Amino acid sequence: MSAFLAGLRFEARILLRERAVWLALVALVAAILFALFSGAARVEAQKALVAAARGEEAQRLEGLRKTLAKLEKGETADDPPPYRDPRNAAYMGGGPAARVAALALSPLALAAVGQSDLFPPVVKVTTGSKDGFLYADEIENPANLMSGSADLAFVVVFVYPLVILALAFNLLAGEREQGTLSMTLASARRPGAALAGKFAARILAPIGVTLLATAVGVGAFAGASVLASGAFAALTSIILIYGLFWAALASAVDGLGKSSAFNALTLICAFVLVTMLAPAGINSLAGYAHPAPSRLDMVLAARAASTDADKERDAALARYVDEHPGEKRDRAREGTLRRLATQEAAFQRVESVIAAHDAQLARQRALADRLGFLSPALLTYRALAGVAGASETRYRGFLDSIAVFHVEWRDFFLSRAKAAAPMTQADYDSLPRFAERGETAAADIAAPLMGVAISTLLLSFLAMRGLRRVRP
């Protein structure tokens, strides 16, 4: 142990004297704090978005209630058209009384943008088919979406490994090239422990600094209470294990006994492969094997359903008029029934198209998930998005919750519309409320973390073998 500590202390003293090391560490800390600061601003904007949507909903419903009260008291001269009549259940659930379904923000939402810039945090659920509301996007410059944000996930996945590699890439090669390796090995009773100590000093600096800066940033921008949460423990585990992966890789390459230049080139190529090419390749392969189905099919199915329903309705109406000549037609009721029929037809077809799409996308994701184990960077990115509550799984869960709520919402309004029962103040009091179902964070984090840990263990084994081969 003393040889390990001696090696660690000695190397730490050398590192502390290097200006470039300080510069790299300060840059890393600055990047982490900036990422968390801008993450906090992003979270505030999302909260404001949800609050504004809820405010708009409250105002809209209040307006309907006031109009309803006037109608009930007979204070209006004429009846409003059906699409503005708060008593008309067929129209109100389709927009004027639409309910906001909002995604609850995770305490560590500032850590990663994940999929949150692609999926709006609020969805206005109506009685229409899902194509009408589920795919409404938040307004964002597409060029911003394309380049992504400098969030903590980005700093951890891309910047942090390079600082580790810069410090750890040539412990043995550097000593060998300077001619100090033999001296180092000869000066310790347990040369392996001394080398391990020196290596530990090189990797502890970036890993420790990253963990510390993350803790300070999270405490400052998300609140000190978050530091005691399980999510924060998961965040630190991810950072630690990912850091150890790159350290083990650097050590394994260094253990091959080649030059510093060889190590640098090999590790840069590994970095490009792991962080850039593997995720991009996995994405392209999964997309090629199981192409994402076109959402256009869904729209066309909904439109075809509504035209078919329209025609059926026309034919039924024509038959009815033939069979009941002279009977006075209630055009408002006819309009309502036509609307209900087309909505129902579109709903059924859209549901079946969405189910087929989801099944295809599930196959694509399953392949991407399996291939994802080839890239610890991708696994880490997924785990960080999971900690931030912005993963694909989380959003799929959100959409599933909306699907359940959508059925409830439709039942509420359509049962009244079919029965021609006018909406009352009591109905407005008991409008269904959205609740997010299920938590998926643990599954989002555990599997990717395990993948990185296994790669790290394999590389550590190789690194140990390399260290054992070193002789004075």
Add this chain to the structure above:
Amino acid sequence: MSDFAIGPLSRTAPTPAHARIVRAVAAKEWTEMRRDRRLLALFVFTALLMLAALGFGAAENARLARERAAAAEADRALWMGQSAKNPHAAAHFGQYAFKPLSPLSLADPGVDPYVGSAVWLEAHKQNEAQFRPARDGGAAARLGGLSLAYILQTVAPLIVLLAGFAGFSGEREAGTLKQLLSLGARPRDLLAGKALALIGASAALLAPAVIGAALAVALLTDATKFSLADQFLRLGALVIGYAVYLSGFAFLALGVSALATSSRAALVALLAFWLVNSFLAPRLASDIARGLAPTPTAQEFRAGVAKDKARTFGHDETHPAFVAFRDETLKKYGVTNVKDLPVSFRGLSLRKDDENGYVIFDEHFGALQAAYDRQDALRGSAGFLFPLLALQPFSMAFAGSDSRAQFDFATAAEAHRRDIQNEVSDNIIHFQRDADYVAGPELWKRIAAFSYRAPTAGFALSGSGEAMAGLVGWLGLTVAFALFAIRRLKPL
């Protein structure tokens, strides 16, 4: 044996032809690069990767083009198959406009995954394009897609840096730099020779990409929708843009190599720059642009439109604007009741409401695009320092996959929506006499399907001034930096 070896150089010898030295240095560097197996392996790997990316891009483009063509056909059939109904009800049913995929987006998909490809053209409303493909992509998609542009923008400069970082420092460490200088070779000749070799290497890297892209474009372009000559013009511009981008990296590598105390220091500095340029700068620039020129949220945008739309009447016959328009119309026709009008007042009011709406939509959507343009300009303003910020918009513009191309499509789609509305309202004005009026297939047929011809390379050029200035500035700056750096090279 090279000319350089044949002709010994010394201060006492007659001044050698500088061009000969440049050629000799370039030939020596080129030979060394060819002999470096690791570098060669990287070149081959990158070339294969680019071809694979092109293959994926071509397959994806073909699939999307088929989907959109089929969707357009199906939507037309739905429009034509409508039952007899009031024309305004048909306008509410509307049509869909599908964006044709630019052939060169197989090389650079640009913002296409982040914008919708279909716009619903319905009565009263200008809609945004729907269905961003990125929503269906996974986490891997957020770390970058395997496109030719992605590889040329990030991996290719890394290879140029790896090929050039030891350009001067390696010679210094091997002791050959002083020899060369003391023999009378001017530093700028050495720089020119080494730069020539590196630029040649960049050209070799670009060659398979260009040939592959040209073949793909030639074979896969739908000549009924896109001009092949225009696509090749665009491809030519892309080749120039990427060549300037990579040449700048060659001069940067040589400049840093000349200034650095060791090859290792040069490599570390160049890798740090590569990291910043490839990853940090685009993200930071986006965050800064977003902060300095914010865009409204969807809710704010829609509320703004709704607020202005509230000034006009829609279907609200009690609206003061409706009453004023009715009075004005009655006065114009010299009657006192809408029933006495020779035309349908409903049609007139629909047309008037639409016209009011057009102004409002132009204002709001124009302001939104202007905000995007401001953000894009801010993002690109540091393009001369971090050239990816200049190259990305340039590349997307000439690939036809930038947000200006998207806006052009959206504008054309909106123009078509207005044609539908105007046609429908005119039909009502002239033919509707009572509430039971319906139109049939003749009207649906008369209203044409959406047809869009993507803008030419001139359109891309007109919007790429800042990006081109950034790329030229980047090359000028790196050349100046390299010339400055080699002033330190002395024979003694």
